Amino acid sequence: MEPFPxxxxxxxxxxxxxxxxxxxxxxxxxxxxxxxxxxxxxxFSLLVYLALAxxxxxxxxxxxxxxFWPEHDQEGGRAALRKALYxxxxxxxxxxxxxxxxxxxxxNGDVLWCxxxxxxxxxxxxxxxxxxxxxxxxxxxxxxxDTPAFEQWVEMERARLRDATADxxxxxxxxxxxxxxxxxxxxxxxxxxxxxPLDERVIRRVIQLLDRAGxxxxxxxxxxxxxxxxxxxxxxxxAPETIALIRRVRGQIGxxx
Numbered sequence: 001m002e003p004f005p006x007x008x009x010x011x012x013x014x015x016x017x018x019x020x021x022x023x024x025x026x027x028x029x030x031x032x033x034x035x036x037x038x039x040x041x042x043x044f045s046l047l048v049y050l051a052l053a054x055x056x057x058x059x060x061x062x063x064x065x066x067x068f069w070p071e072h073d074q075e076g077g078r079a080a081l082r083k084a085l086y087x088x089x090x091x092x093x094x095x096x097x098x099x100x101x102x103x104x105x106x107x108n109g110d111v112l113w114c115x116x117x118x119x120x121x122x123x124x125x126x127x128x129x130x131x132x133x134x135x136x137x138x139x140x141x142x143x144x145x146d147t148p149a150f151e152q153w154v155e156m157e158r159a160r161l162r163d164a165t166a167d168x169x170x171x172x173x174x175x176x177x178x179x180x181x182x183x184x185x186x187x188x189x190x191x192x193x194x195x196x197p198l199d200e201r202v203i204r205r206v207i208q209l210l211d212r213a214g215x216x217x218x219x220x221x222x223x224x225x226x227x228x229x230x231x232x233x234x235x236x237x238x239a240p241e242t243i244a245l246i247r248r249v250r251g252q253i254g255x256x257x
Contacts, residue, residue: 018112024137033091043084045145050107051114058104067149128168135165166195182213193222197229200239207245216253
C-alpha cells in the first residue's frame with residue numbers, strides 16, 4: 001500500500017453515488033453536471049463546509065450567512081443562502097442537502113461521500129491504514145474561497161487533518177516497530193516526516209525510530225532534508241538538541257565501520 005495513492009479512491013459498493021474529493025485534488029463526481037460546481041466557488045465552498053464543518057452534522061443558517069455572506073445583513077444573507085441551496089439541489093438532487101426546521105442545514109451522508117469526512121471517521125474508528133489511503137494531500141490544495149472566514153476555516157482544517165494523519169502514520173510506525181517489522185516501521189516514519197516537514201519534535205522522533213531500526217543512513221538523510229528546509233524556508237538552523245541527536249547517530253555510523 002502506498003501512503004499517497006496516485007489514483008482517486010472510489011467508495012466501496014453500497015456507498016453514496018456522489019463523491020466529493022477535497023484531499024490532494026478537488027473533484028466532485030457521480031451525477032451529470034456535478035463537476036460544474038468547481039467553477040462556482042461560493043456554492044462549492046458552501047457544500048464543502050456543510051460536509052466537513054464540526055461539530056459534524058447540521059449547521060445553523062446564521063452561521064453560514066456569517067461565513068459566506070458577511071457583507072449582507074441577515075435578511076440579504078439568508079436570501080443569498082437560499083439561492084445557493086436551490087442551485088446545489090438543482091445539480092446534486094433535492095435530497096443532497098437536508099433541512100431541520102427553518103434554521104439548520106446538513107449534507108445528506110446517504111447521498112454524498114466526502115473523503116475528508118471519511119478520513120476523520122477512519123481515524124476515530126482506528127482504521128489507520130484506510131485513513132492513510134484517503135489522505136492524498138492537503139485539504140482543498142490550490143483552492144481559494146472568496147471570504148476571509150472561509151479561508152481561515154480552511155487553513156485550520158487543513159492543519160488539523162494533516163496533523164491527525166501524521167499522528168496516524170506515527171501510530172502505524174510504532175505498531176510495526178513493536179512487531180519487529182522494521183521495513184514498514186521506517187516507511188511510515190518517513191511518511192510522518194513528509195506530513196510534518198518543519199516540526200522539530202517530529203523529526204527527532206523519526207530520527208530515533210530510524211536509528212533503532214538500524215537505518216542510520218536514512219536517519220541522517222531525514223535530518224539533512226529537515227535542516228535544508230529550515231534554512232530555506234525559515235532561515236534558521238535546527239535546535240541544539242536535534243543537532244546533538246544526529247551527532248550521536250553519526251557517531252554510531254562511524255563506530256560500526
